[in-house]
Amino acid sequence: MPGLLLDTLNGKRADRVPLWLMRQAGRYLPEYRALREKKGGFLAMAYDSEAACEITLQPIDRFGFDGAILFSDILIVPHAMGQHLEFLAGEGPKLSPPLVDAALDGLTPDQSRYDPIYETVRLCRQRLPEGVTMLGFAGSPWTVATYMVAGEGSRDQHEARALAYRDPTRLDAILERIVAETIEYLSGQIEAGAEAVQLFDSWAGSLAPDEFERLVIAPNARIVAALRERHPTTPIIGFPKGAGEKLPGYARETGVQAVGVDETLDPQWVARELPANMPVQGNFDPLLLLAGGDRLEERARLILEAFADRPHVFNLGHGIDRRTPIAHVERLIGVVRSFEG
Numbered sequence: 001m002p003g004l005l006l007d008t009l010n011g012k013r014a015d016r017v018p019l020w021l022m023r024q025a026g027r028y029l030p031e032y033r034a035l036r037e038k039k040g041g042f043l044a045m046a047y048d049s050e051a052a053c054e055i056t057l058q059p060i061d062r063f064g065f066d067g068a069i070l071f072s073d074i075l076i077v078p079h080a081m082g083q084h085l086e087f088l089a090g091e092g093p094k095l096s097p098p099l100v101d102a103a104l105d106g107l108t109p110d111q112s113r114y115d116p117i118y119e120t121v122r123l124c125r126q127r128l129p130e131g132v133t134m135l136g137f138a139g140s141p142w143t144v145a146t147y148m149v150a151g152e153g154s155r156d157q158h159e160a161r162a163l164a165y166r167d168p169t170r171l172d173a174i175l176e177r178i179v180a181e182t183i184e185y186l187s188g189q190i191e192a193g194a195e196a197v198q199l200f201d202s203w204a205g206s207l208a209p210d211e212f213e214r215l216v217i218a219p220n221a222r223i224v225a226a227l228r229e230r231h232p233t234t235p236i237i238g239f240p241k242g243a244g245e246k247l248p249g250y251a252r253e254t255g256v257q258a259v260g261v262d263e264t265l266d267p268q269w270v271a272r273e274l275p276a277n278m279p280v281q282g283n284f285d286p287l288l289l290l291a292g293g294d295r296l297e298e299r300a301r302l303i304l305e306a307f308a309d310r311p312h313v314f315n316l317g318h319g320i321d322r323r324t325p326i327a328h329v330e331r332l333i334g335v336v337r338s339f340e341g
């Protein structure tokens with residue numbers, strides 16, 4: 001039986017607004033930290049299906065969210081494409097060799113790296129309470145490419161942006177491979193039991209408008225079209241963080257069913273500019289959730305009211321901060337659950 005979140009992503013409005021939080025399965029939870037101490041590093045847990053499923057379900061058990069987001073990472077795709085992946089304490093993820101210097105054809109793919117992720121989805125779908133939607137995800141091609149080219153994250157994505165101008169054919173080839181890989185990866189998640197999927201484009205905001213059209217909208221549109229052909233009833237959420245005034249074009253041109261919104265946008269502007277009745281998700285600032293206080297409730301109500309006339313999934317404008325107090329999450333849930341639009 002479809003749950004509230006899945007119904008909302010399919011364009012239905014209900015008396016209650018569904019709620020889940022990006023990165024809800026993670027470091028702000030004491031039960032996650034306890035499991036990590038026992039199991040080891042992040043990547044080891046992501047490839048341990050039992051552990052990854054337990055982490056995915058932890059926020060459902062604690063908070064009763066309407067959606068469970070797969071515990072994994074967007075860099076599973078470049079790992080399966082043949083780059084070496086490691087997570088270094090205090091430094092974040094590292095991919096080698098960086099494609100700014102190395103050839104894509106020199107990598108040796110290993111698609112078996114997807115198998116434990118699919119198993120995590122299967123286990124979670126079996127164990128989730130009825131009505132809770134299982135969400136899969138992948139990184140969008142541009143964001144994944146920025147890591148693959150530089151070998152690590154960066155504040156301005158300069159290596160990939162420079163390559164886009166200096167050698168667009170080479171970057172296009174990298175993007176095409178990521179597109180093809182992402183179609184297969186998300187299709188595998190859906191076949192394993194994911195009821196909706198999200199495309200994370202965390203670095204979409206670093207691009208000029210014409211580059212945004214070429215490097216964000218076009219690759220995502222190809223992924224969405226292929227998934228729609230294979231899985232026509234599975235909603236796809238697109239989240240182009242930092243898209244700003246380019247968000248309405250993204251919503252119209254990619255073909256996604258719902259759009260994620262970061263915290264920098266006025267929710268009333270978003271409600272006015274997005275296509276009519278398109279489900280919208282997000283907009284609450286993760287740092288306000290960290291800070292707490294009365295402004296938490298005020299802002300949550302403002303967002304709820306702004307999106308009251310369209311299908312709305314309450315969520316953050318990006319991932320929850322690891323230092324966020326549990327009490328602040330509980331307070332936010334109380335505001336959303338009690339809202340009567």
